Amino acid sequence: MSSTTPQPAVGRSVPRREGADKVAGRTRYTDDIAVQGAWYGKTVRSTLPKGRVRSIALDPAFDWGRVVVVTADDIPGENVVHLIRDDQPVLAPNEGEIRHREEPILLLAAPDRALLDDAAHHIRIEYETAEPVYTLDQATEVFSTIEIRKGEVPEDVEDVEAVVERTFQVGLQEQLYIEPQGAIAIPEPDGAIKVIGSLQCPYYVHRALKRALNLTDEQAIVVQAETGGGFGGKEEYPSIVAIHAALLARKAGRPVRLIYDRHEDLAATTKRHPGVIRHRTGVKKDGTLLFQDIEIVLDGGAYCTLTPVVFSRAAIHAAGAYSCPNVRIQARAAATNTPPNGAFRGFGAPQSLFAAELMVEHVAERLGMSSVDLRRKWMLRVGDTTATGQKLTESVGSELVLDAALKAASTVQPSNRPTVRRGRGLSLVFHGSGFTGSGEKKLQGTIALEALPDGTFRILTASTEIGQGTKTIFCQLAADALGVGLDQVVLAPQDTSLVPDSGPTVASRTAMIVGRLVQDAATALKQRLKREAPPLRVEKAYIQPDSVHWDETTYRGDAYPVYAWACTIVDVDVDTTTGEVHVTDLVTAVDCGKALHPVMAEGQIEGGSLQAVGWATIEEIKVKDGGYQNDRLATYLIPTALDAPRIRTILVENPYSRGPFGAKGIGELPMDGPAPAIIAAIHDATGVWLDEIPATPEKVLAALNGTRETGNGKQS
Amino acid sequence: MHDVTYLRPTDLKDAVRLYRSTPECRPLAGGTDLMVMLHAGTFRPAPRAVLDVWSIPELKGVRRTQGMLEIGAAESYTGMIRSRDAHEHAPALVAAARTIGAAQIQNRGTLGGNLANASPAGDTLPVLLAYDAVVVTDRRAIPIDQFFTGYRRTALQPDELIVAVRIPLGRHVAFRKVGTRAAQAISKVVMAVSRSPARVAIGSVAEVPLRAARAEAALARNDAAGAVGAVADDIRPINDVRSTAAYRRAVTQNVLRELLHAPPRP
């Protein structure tokens, strides 16, 4: 170590670790990796939404000599995609149940793609059909339920000065990482199988592989290739791709590449849970909040996947960033015969916060108050308790972000186009950083830090880089805690045979939870280096502080270690000729605790904000006969550079004592605020309230014409 | 698509000869539709050969000829956007070209392709209808209002190649596309309107790009409000993945009102 103190790295926007490779086109994503002798794999899926496989027949006239076929009978382990519940099969077995129309039934591999496609046309699957369920109204199977109670919500509200009731609906959304799902499986000596893939959570895939292929810890090797975006879409789904590729590779006795094209990715992989959220809010005429009664129903699709955790986060955030003495939140997630829904940035919170924020608007309107004033009156501050009874003790940025956003937003100028109406909307949201409740305690995410003989340091973690900056930020944290230069710290590859299980790269936990482990390991290593010489290795596992209490059965206690806060102001142009909504400007102030890397923090916020703008406006998935109609990029539209608003980000630093250098997780937070702000802005522009997103031109125009029926009565 | 034969003629004469003598052959220009369908295996019936017309000199360029503006069938939208003649004599076509895809598609998309593909959502097609364009082929000139014969069907013979499109000069055409997104969008309603002569041409509202006869009759009487009312009976919109019949109907009327500067509804 040099004697001079290097320039601190934390808080500086240093160049992204892998940036030069990315701009030079040198970075290898999964499909860029050439593997000698690899065959191409393909998934043959169901064509009906509910029923049973009666028979699978291979055309005897076809030459199957150079094709590998894998059915459920070829699974050496359990026919289960390991996750929360054991309900999802790897492949639907003969006589097995089909629960959605993209259900994988068999797998094919061949030396070239033409033969592969040809083989797929020579398979005949007979089914027994059953009556599918597509809507929450019809759904009878419930994945799980939650009830959160605080105080007492009155049944008899006659004496309450004002009660506002409203129902909201949110739609499906595709993560739309630009790199589709894919994995390459390579058989190794001693029965091991290595899977290289586009993924967020190497150890999720590791566990899933072990179970389905009956492998030991050492026999399952999972390596993350550079990953072209995830947003939750590569949290649990890659387990399926990896198992499928591995089954093919095992049977073929050679490497197999299983790379989805965009159509398959859109049609078959998980989406954001759609749902219906009902609110009944009681207030005094002066705006005093008396009670919030909330019901959430989310559509989980055909299998459980991560639904119980998604809707747990939805329920915990459902009351919004507000302090209310009496709260009841009842939530349930139901099964339908559509492809399973799963993880997506925000993880249920965007859905419930959308409703919570619009309720503030509706109550304010009823009382004739400014909704900003109402937010100030209601907002959670230090010392207040949340719906789960969590007392907030530090780093509560509600007022800071509200003031910062209001200060930064310029005044709205009217549009100079006669058919365009302009309006502004605001939202205030919070988002729990890290896993819910005792999640981090159970998980005990672990990292290691090594001091190497050459004077450099190596971080070993399973936390992945998916564009958000993990590789850079971890090195910054370690360098500063060690007091060494940034160039002396490297990150080991995300390979389960090398790195410990740091937990999944999800839930706004990587920088805050795992990052703190990196900082702590570096601090400990620095101490040891005073007495010992390299090579040295320090491991750190997460330890839940004694002050954190969570009761999973009653849903009471400290739901999250801390919350990040955001206030978002959007300006929209509503074209009354077409009903098109253009979000022109978006200002968002975010309490991130501490900006470890300001440019990357802004990048996360800007990207998340635009993803939320898309969800709120143009990203629509229509379901027909249990399948998605918008299954190509020509029909599933996300915002282009011309559609994106001018985005201004204000980073508010409000340190959290247990975060690394004070930082809090903000990966998901920007997904929460824009949607309700946009709906409020549309109302400001046109006087029309929408209760449903996406606010497509079809819905907006119908609302403007007064021809749209909603659960809240005809809109006018 | 590995077994699709690729043919590259040297000039128009060679192209015509090859096209007439090669069975199950499709012309390939910028590939913005055909390459997608070939790769996905969705082109039915699957062609056995493609005839690359992209680089044929006679099919390129934008020029004035015989009192018309002539645009080569394989000229790109970018070529039209950069053409001074196109700006001067067919500004609505330039406006339409600028709404197609984004730079990558404008650099490859062609009028020949838009016409041959005959999608009801083809963005230039209402413009060509409103201009009373003429489709010039290797053997004849087809008035544009006789070109579209059914859903993705045209008046072209199986071995007939589009060579150019000719647009009469001196007509004022207004254009608007409605497509949800500011770029890379397929139209939900696309319209081109001329006051004199009265032309109301609309895409994405029927199985073909159509001329709205009732609306045009009203417009010929200088009854703009009447045209806005009548156009609803001219169109046959459907519900599909992109939009709804009700939306297309309402927006068709709204856009026509806007393009005609007709008074707002009472």
Add this chain to the structure above:
Amino acid sequence: MTVRFTLNGVPVSIESSGSRRLLDVLREDLGKTGTKEGCGEGECGACSVLIDGEVVDSCLVAVGQVEGRNVLTVEGLAAPNGELSRLQQAFIEHGAAQCGICTPGMLLAAHVLLQRATQPTGDQVREALAGNLCRCTGYTKIIEAVLSCTT
């Protein structure tokens, strides 16, 4: 058939069916994996390359169509000695590349714009990049990076 063209300034000659996608030939035959496939239908722009200085989606180009032409991929943007271009540097400095999968196409679309217009406006940058989808950045930092390269 034999197709001869110039790739990143170097003459190449390949044996291929002329109807194969340029994208596949670049990635599989020529090892230029910097060009990505995001959709295969000309919607996302991840496979953007330049042909004779114009940006195109290489998934929509039959390789026979590049006979005798100049093709530039992301690998050809840096100087022959590996020094990154000003635009590539700007992408790093401004945080314009996050997951990086759209970056090669985005760089090529921006490169064309900067060749054509030395002082583009923000709106011109947005228009030039509208054929390249990005899901990470909200485009803000990409637009900033391109604008920082104006002379």
